[in-house]
Amino acid sequence: DTGVSQDPRHKITKRGQNVTFRCDPISEHNRLYWYRQTLGQGPEFLTYFQNEAQLEKSRLLSDRFSAERPKGSFSTLEIQRTEQGDSAMYLCASSNLPEAGNTIYFGEGSWLTVV
Amino acid sequence: AQKITQTQPGMFVQEKEAVTLDCTYDTSDPSYGLFWYKQPSSGEMIFLIYQGSYDQQNATEGRYSLNFQKARKSANLVISASQLGDSAMYFCAMRVNTGGFKTIFGAGTRLFVKA
Numbered sequence: 001d002t003g004v005s006q007d008p009r010h011k012i013t014k015r016g017q018n019v020t021f022r023c024d025p026i027s028e029h030n031r032l033y034w035y036r037q038t039l040g041q042g043p044e045f046l047t048y049f050q051n052e053a054q055l056e057k058s059r060l061l062s063d064r065f066s067a068e069r070p071k072g073s074f075s076t077l078e079i080q081r082t083e084q085g086d087s088a089m090y091l092c093a094s095s096n097l098p099e100a101g102n103t104i105y106f107g108e109g110s111w112l113t114v115v
Numbered sequence: 116a117q118k119i120t121q122t123q124p125g126m127f128v129q130e131k132e133a134v135t136l137d138c139t140y141d142t143s144d145p146s147y148g149l150f151w152y153k154q155p156s157s158g159e160m161i162f163l164i165y166q167g168s169y170d171q172q173n174a175t176e177g178r179y180s181l182n183f184q185k186a187r188k189s190a191n192l193v194i195s196a197s198q199l200g201d202s203a204m205y206f207c208a209m210r211v212n213t214g215g216f217k218t219i220f221g222a223g224t225r226l227f228v229k230a
Contacts, residue, residue, distance in 0.1 A: 033217065042119075042220035043160070056217065089158060093218075098127050103150055104210075104218055106160035 002026060004107035006092050013082055014111045020078045021110045025094030032075050033104060034067055035091040036060065043091055075081060082114045117142045119207050119221035127227045128197045135182070136192040138207030149190040149209040152180065152216065154204040163205075164189060194226075201213045204226045 005024045025032045030051050035043035046065070047057045051072035060068075064082075069075040079086055089111050093104040102110050118141040128134035140149065153162040166174045166181045174181045180213055182191040204225050210218040 040223075042208075042223050045217050045219065046219055091160065093160075102210075103148075103162050103165055105162065106152075108157075108159045112160070 003009075004083075004092055004094055004105055005108035006110045009108065010108060010111045011115060012112075015114055016081055018078060018080045019082060019112060020076055021092075021112075022074060022076050023088050023092030023107060024074045025092070026105060027073075029094035029096050029105075030094045031104075032069055033093040033095070034075070035093065036043060037089045037091055037109070038087075046090075049090050070077070079112070081111075084114045087112055087114045117144075117209060117211055117219055119209050121207055121224050122211060123219035124222075125227065127193075127229060129229050130199060131196055133193060133195045134197055134226065135219045135225050136188045136194070136205050136207075136226065138192065138221060140190060140207070140209050142209065142211050144211040145189045146199050147209055149181070149183070150180070150208040150210070151190075151192045152206045152208060152220075153201075154155055154206060156203070156221070160206070166194070197228045201225060 007022045033048040037043045044060050046061050047067050048078040049069040052069050064080045067077045089109040091109045094107045095102050095104040120139045147168045148168045153161045164176045164181050166183045167183045174184050174206050178195045180193045204223045206223045207221045208218050
């Protein structure tokens, strides 16, 4: 399978715990994106990387959130001291050259439930 | 600021009939791309169709076509010959040159196909 893969697919955690999600993009894609989606809503942009550089972060990304893409390949999204409001699906996507015509391809998402 | 608006929270269509899902967008950038994604209940985001702002003809992909009216800033998705498997959430999205090429999404339309 050469699509975007995310791990874990589902995570249940207690409030206050830290969680980390991993994303492996399509191998030749240099852009990687993280989105958050809550029930009944469209995906909301969180952050994106071009190769290993994090180029933009949404104000939705509080100080408890951190994302890395150390070697320009896979990426991790860590949430520290989780809160119930963090419960959502976290979607990773990747794309090729940064031109308006290139679509982004999504992984299957990582569902987070904070109890 | 860029914005995508989908005004239909839910739509019903009879199997084998055509349905139009509405999408309007707002951007001052002359170069942008418009996309439609399908999200079944399993959660994955499936790319359906793309329209570039400079494309002269409406995009088509199998049973999907995009009715692009640039002056009205609308990019409606038309699904012909609906099938039961078309029941899903549908998201309109836009990617522009400004704002780092991130893709922004509308709130989505849930389509129900009736047998």
